[in-house]
Amino acid sequence: MSWLIEQIRSALLALKASPLRSFFTVFTIAIGVFTLIATKTAIQTLDNSINNVISSMGSQVIRVNYLPSVRFSDGDEYRNRKPITLKQANDLQEAFSGSMRVGMSSATWGKSVQYYSRTTQRENRFIGVNHDYFSVLNLDVGEGRVISEEDVLFSRAVVVLGLDVATVLFGEENAVGKDVKIDNRSYRVIGVAKTRGTPMGQSLDKFVMLPITYFVNVLGYTGRARTVDMYVESPSEELIPLAVDEITGAMRGIRNVQPGEDNDFEVETNESVIDQFSGFISNLEMVGLVCGLMALLAAGIGIMNIMLVIVRERTREIGVRKAVGAKNGTILMQFLIEAVIVCQIGALAGVATGIPAGNLAMNMLIEVETAIPVEWVVGSGLICTVIGITFGLWPAWKAARLAPVEALTFD
């Protein structure tokens, strides 16, 4: 162990001795690792956001939106699309009444909720929903009841609180039956939702739900930025394709899409979202992997060259070490460790820059959570160790094999 530390120390010392050369060697490795890590990070952010869409609902749920749920930037192709209105949503529900349930939601952000002197942060989603929204998305209350068909029909000022909101305002007390204020309007609390967990460190319990009719008609949340999302429950997984066709047909009618024109809305299933990106993801993965490995291969050859120069430069040192008792294996290890350390520093630099780069790049395209591809970070470390050993082996072996006298008299 102390021997290894000594080896690492002496390797670092040797790297410090010619900083510019060490920098370039490290740099070449870093480029390869950067490519690998940045690509994988980007893929993971995309995977995450797809999984967020998918895992938020059951596999039988078909989503109807006016924009795709995962998309690259707000491209021109969607610019002319109009949001889905509550009326259109109601029409669709009408069309399938009795055969499929249609959940609806329309949301805005950044609301605070007040109960006498207590107020939450302005961080809550404020979501107008209908009765079926709860059953289709498997949401349930821990206390009280969910929003009923009558609540929606009569546009009642009632709310179901997310658990975080209820906890801040009421603590251990029962919230049901109390009146809270949002934007100076009073709402009766009818239920507190069960917790939806804290995936990725972000609580999903910061929301207030109210009847969608109140949200749209009374509060007037309509227009460009306010669309109604629909969640249609297919009777079974086998019937999903059929249901998608029926929904598409009905929506074209409702939104007056002329024959021959493209849909101006999206009908998505978990499968269709995955399909939409799987090709892109696997291509990106391939390109990243090939480019990264090629760069690392090139870097490896560079390392071999530099190590050969280093061994030549340090021939006398090798002679001295052998004269005082270094064995061939020890010298071999010394240079291998040096090569591996260069590679590891490069890997570290590549990881440290690749993760932010991948995240930043994807953040410009879609809204994503920060991702860290842990397996690939570990993998890069391993690959770099293998590269250090592979390409360091020949130079290290040359060093180890030097005859002591010749090494000592070399100049």
Add this chain to the structure above:
Amino acid sequence: MSAVISINEVGKRYIMGTQKVYALRTVTLDIEENEYVAIMGPSGSGKSTLMNLIGCLDTPTKGEYLFKGESVGKMNDNQLAEIRNREIGFVFQTFNLLPRYSSLKNVELPLVYSGVPGSERQRRAQEALDHVGLGDRVHHKPNELSGGQRQRVAIARALVTKPSIILADEPTGNLDTKTGYEIMALFAELHRGGNTIILVTHEPDIAEYAHRIIRLRDGRIESDEVNANPRQPEAELAAQ
């Protein structure tokens, strides 16, 4: 048979292209424990070659070399490395210190290779540097030391594993006369302490410190004499 070093008709031949170069033709030689031997001879006579063979840095192309009764010719690289590490301390004309390392680290080096743990290594290296009078220069790098000080560091490195044999190839070759005498005083002290010392030099006044003088010429021993009246470096230094 108390000879630590027993060389029997040993030779070293190099092949350069089609030509054979005899660095050492035939040498037969015994050196006992705690001898103080100087090897002299003109340039190219094979002094360094003989020294490297004795120090197991090189292997002969003919003859037999017994080190403490064991045949060096039959040893592999690792066994030779172990002998160099434990039994032999080298001192070179050009010091051969590692430039990036402090005195202490340079002196520790042989101990690293014999697997001595860090703290003990430091203690022993410090001790060796104290011994050569450089206890206050442990953190200096070679280029921050004078030639004489560098050679003292090299001697400390040679001593640190407590080898029985010290081999020195022209140890005073790069030093001025006075510093050379100081180094010779150090060798005299080591000799009194029980070490076997073998020293290559082409300066007769340096050879006069040894108790036995071997002269080489053209790869052969020309003469091998006892020096009945070796010089006493400490006395000379004191007299100055």
